[in-house]
Amino acid sequence: xxxxxxxxxxxxxxxxxxxxxxxxxxxxxxxxxxxxxxxxxxxxxxxxxxxxxxxxxxxxxxxxxxxxxxxxxxxxxxxxxxxxxxxxxxxxxxxxxxxxxxxxxxxxxxxxxxxxxxxxxxxxxxxxxxx
Numbered sequence: 001x002x003x004x005x006x007x008x009x010x011x012x013x014x015x016x017x018x019x020x021x022x023x024x025x026x027x028x029x030x031x032x033x034x035x036x037x038x039x040x041x042x043x044x045x046x047x048x049x050x051x052x053x054x055x056x057x058x059x060x061x062x063x064x065x066x067x068x069x070x071x072x073x074x075x076x077x078x079x080x081x082x083x084x085x086x087x088x089x090x091x092x093x094x095x096x097x098x099x100x101x102x103x104x105x106x107x108x109x110x111x112x113x114x115x116x117x118x119x120x121x122x123x124x125x126x127x128x129x130x131x
Contacts, residue, residue: 007124011035012042013057022055025113039063043071046078058087066101073102082123
């Protein structure tokens with residue numbers, strides 16, 4: 001019997017230390033990670049690599065997370081990929097805006113590793129059921 005390949009998670013954040021922290025968290029959970037530092041690259045990498053889930057920062061120069069989420073959800077081949085926004089925006093208006101842009105979940109910075117891993121596992125399980 002062949003072992004399952006670990007799910008690939010795309011990490012999108014313009015700050016390298018945030019990307020590295022999320023990589024450590026996700027790799028410790030057994031996931032494969034790909035990290036990018038800007039929105040345009042995120043959409044290109046998602047199209048090419050088809051990650052199982054995306055961790056997305058909102059506040060980035062150029063193409064911000066809102067634009068990235070909308071671009072992903074607008075493409076049929078990418079629209080089913082779960083998106084977890086990892087952001088310091090924690091007010092109700094920002095949360096609504098994030099979810100209406102297409103995010104499936106919001107995790108506030110500083111990131112609680114346990115909370116993030118629970119959201120990731122739940123969204124991946126739900127996506128597997130829909131396959």
